[in-house]
Amino acid sequence: MSVEIELSSIFGRFTDNKLTFQVEGRTVGECLKELFKQYPKLEKLLLNKEGRLQHAYDVYVNGESAYPKEMTKKVKDGDKLNLVFIIYGG
C-alpha cells in the first residue's frame, strides 16, 4: 500500500526539512516505521517506550483522527497521513 505522509513544519528539523513522503504500509504504524528507518530521531520524539504515539502528537488519516489506536489503524493505497503536534502557544 503506497501512502503519503505529510508532516507539520516543526518536524522539519528531524527530516532535513523534507515534509512529504511516500511510504509503504498496511497500518499507520507500519507507515511510520518506514519513515523512522530514514529518520530515527523522529521515532524517539514521537513514540513512548511501549511504541505508542506520544499524547502530544496526532495522526489524521485522510483528514480524520486515527485516535485512540493510531498505530494499528489500517490504511489503504492512496491514503494520506498528516502528522501534527498539539499547538499550545498564543
Added chain:
Amino acid sequence: MLTERELQRYDRQIMLYGFGEEGQEKLKRARVFIAGAGGLGSPISIYLAAAGIGTIRIADHDKVELSNLNRQVLHWEENIGDCKADSAVEKLGKFNPNIKIEAIAETITDASVSKLVGDSDLIVDAMDNLPTRYLLNKTAIDKKIPFFHGAVYGFEGRAMTVIPGKSACLNCVYHGAAAPSEKFPVIGVTPAVIGCIQAAEVIKYITGLGELLTDRLLNFDALKMKFNEFRVKRDPDCEHCGKL
C-alpha cells in the same frame, strides 16, 4: 439603535449582504471575553473593536516585555513594564471610543474563571498554555456559550469553534493531552492570521452569517503557506461535554 456616527463608521460592513443595521446592532449588544492580550489577543481584540463589538472584556495577568513586541502589536516600546490588560484597554479605547472595554489583570484560575467570564456571550481563546485552554473550554461548556479556540507555534497555527452540545470541544480533540508549558518560538504573522480567523468566527457567530469552523480543526502552516482541515467529532465520553 445605531447612532449617526456608528452608521458612518460601520458603513462598509453594514453594506454586506445579510449583515445590515441589524447585524451591526447585534455586534453592539454583544459581550465578548478575550482570554489573553498577547500574540493572539492583539489581533482578536483589534478586529473585534474595529467591528464594533459593544463590550470587550480582556484578561491578562502579564506585564509587557521587550521580547513580546515581535507579535503583540497592541503593546509598544513605551508600554514595557505595564500591565498588558491596561495597555490593551488604552489602545483599544483610543481606536474605538464608542465601545466598552474592560481590563482584567488577573490570572485565570479554576476558582476565578467563572466570575471573570461573568455574563459574557462567548469566550475567545488567546492563551499561551494548554491547561488554561482546557479550563476555558470547560467553562464555556458549563455556561453553554461558544468557545473560539486558537493556538500558535512557530509558523503554524490552529483554530476551531466550539458550540457546546452541538460540536466537538477542545477536549474531544485532544483528550486531555498535555503539552510542555515552555517558552515557544513564534513569528508575529502566525498569531495575526489565526487571531483574525478567530475574530471572523466571532463576528459570524454573533451576526448569524456563514458556516462556523465547527467539527473542523483548521491548521495553518505558513512555511508551506497551506491550510489543512481535519474533521473532528464529538466524543460521547468526553469529560467536558459528553453529558450535554
